[in-house]
Amino acid sequence: MNDGANKKYMKKSEIVTFGIGLFGVALLTGWMPDYTATFFADFAFKGKGFDSDTMSGIISTVFLVAGIVGAVCELVIGYLVDNTKTKFGKVKPWVGFGVVPLALISMLVFVAPNTNNQTVAIIWMFVIYSLYTAFCCAVESPANCFGSLCSPNPSERSSAISIASFLRSVGQSGGMVVILVVGLIMKAVMGQQQFKNAEAQGLDLIISTAVCALGIILFTMIFFVNNKERVPFTQEKVSLKDAVKVVFTNKNLLMVSLTKLTGCGRGVYGTVSLYIAVFLLGSKDLKLALLLPMGIGTAVGTLLVNFVLKKFNTKQTFILFCVYGASSLAILFLVSRGIGFNDGLIIPFLILNFFCGLQHGNTNVTPNIMIADCVDEIEYKTGKRQEGLAYAGYGLFSKVASALTKGFGPWLLYTWSGYAVSTNASVAYAQQTDGTLNKLLMIYTIIPAVFVVLQAVPIFFYDMVGEKKERIIKELIARREANGEAKSEG
């Protein structure tokens, strides 16, 4: 590779502030879906006498519609990003200016109208959450694709994406810390019982949302001030039809996106984690204890990927982590079966949970680096640089995969496993048969392991690595230098 390809472009602080920006975005976007569902279901219209069955059904539909809005917005925003040509770049304006309405709309999701009309309440939920989803796409999608624009040097770019992905994964759980701290402060100020009363009115959620909304502003502004786009954008206009075609016709981009679909069952462990906490650890309150080692493992894994990428290319890294991930889940299954569902399993289970979490670092980082490489390949082939659409395409597949997981997980849990529901009003969770407990364990381990293997399959057909990648990078740098010279002569 020539000097241009190895040149360092980014200040060290830029790598950190890119991560801080993604942390801020994830802080709010990680907070919103679950807590919005809770707010809509339990607090928004408390005491209004609305039919609870109707409201529960409607809330699912609100999220379904928002999912469709989100999928459409991913592509539209991706297209618009690629057609944005400003003096600040193509991505920064979306993040820097879009974050203001996003923060305010997020807050308004938690300001329910004081109405006794159920129809008005339902319309409000659809409108406000769809608006949130649209604004979320307008900021989150561009922020995620900034990595491919921060440096023309693929190695520097990969490091930046890796560190930013780590901070993003931390940010996604930040809301849990915010609500904990807000709760502690409210308890100290209001007293225990008054806090419980305020909590019963959803006030802790409202304050926590304000904190997360302010967080996204603070952190993205740090990013907005300090970070620059360094890969020049191309000037050609692209039609929406041609742009969407890119997502489905570039083989490498399609393969990376397909990993989301083939690996869609990886997330079913989340559906059953509550029951693993109840039947294995002995209390539903210990769900956090169950997910914490995995979360720490994920964060460590995100950093670990960066080191592995220095030894192996992206394709090898992805496949290596998939093999590791499936193996660790299989070991967790075998150890659990060997020890049995008793107190002796708790410690080994939590330790192995940490090791199972390491694989998630790969799915947080490597695909983002691969997409950045695909953007280079698309530019090499077409002369057009389309970060917006490339990341939007991946986002679209992610959303479809997420919908499949949400359908598949409950089916496995409630139908396939033979899970018995408690019929006694004073007993929260009924005793389960050994067969059901084993199936719950399988949903947590073996079934995700199968999907971890499946998600590696498309990557066998991915070839933007090695000599091909080096050649394309060299050629692009040469083209950009030639363009620069032509412009300065002009």
Add this chain to the structure above:
Amino acid sequence: MAKKNAKEFNFKLYAVAVFFAVLAALVAITYSTYTARYIALHPDRVAENFVDTVVQNGDGYNAYKTTVASKNMKYGDFIRKYYMNPLIFRDEAYTPGTPTDAMTGYNDDSFKGEKSLNDDGTLQGQLIDRMYPLYEELVSENGWDNYDKIYTEYFDELIKARKEIYGDDYLSDEVMFTVLEANVLTYGQTLTGTEDTFDENTGIQLTKKQEGVYQKLFGEDYKLTVKAENEKAIELSDWLASTDEAALETYGIKADDVKEAKSFDVTVCSGDEKIATVTVTVVKIKSSWYVDNTVTDTSALYEFYEIG
């Protein structure tokens, strides 16, 4: 040229301006939502909420969460301190407020017999069923205003009933809360009735349809509404003369803490028909309002129906 234009936009100034503008907007939205939603800031809604909790489900137990009894501690902690711990640590020198960490109570696992260790919920269900008639009798006779009598008689009986069913002396606050709260729930369902409900995944029937006392009185699709009216400011000296200062002290409240007192006539209606009216006294401590349960008589909320 493009570089020069980019310099004209002051990123730092924009960032600072946006941060403070959004901060101001978020504070304004949060403050207005908080003040609108937080019931304790509105004396009329505190009075309404208190009566509504009692009347909708016969639940005088949870209604105490908005009273002066819960001002300084969690209502559950108040019950633990004055009614549960004296029984759990009955062989120790426990007085309300004494730390229990160094004490050995009947909540120690060593008091659990075979039946306690192996109970899958069946014996607990029996205990709940066994205690319900006493609960119903206590509430039907006295309502919840005299909570001291309810807790004392109910928990005394609970110790005996548990020993008969489980054959050991184990007793914990969890056991006591579980049984009591299950009885509170059943009492409420006796009033409101229950529907046939099925688990949507397994089809197992969770509850059977049962006509409630309220349905018999007011029709199947009855709706009870609660309205606070006739707001009256009470002179603090008048309030002080009527309130139970000794009870307030057990709640950790001094008379001086109260800055304002008011009363509301809270009316319960089924459709246009008035079925009960109670006068609720509320007091303001710092910026929040609480029901003064020591002077509020809720008996009318238990008298317009008969159970059984």
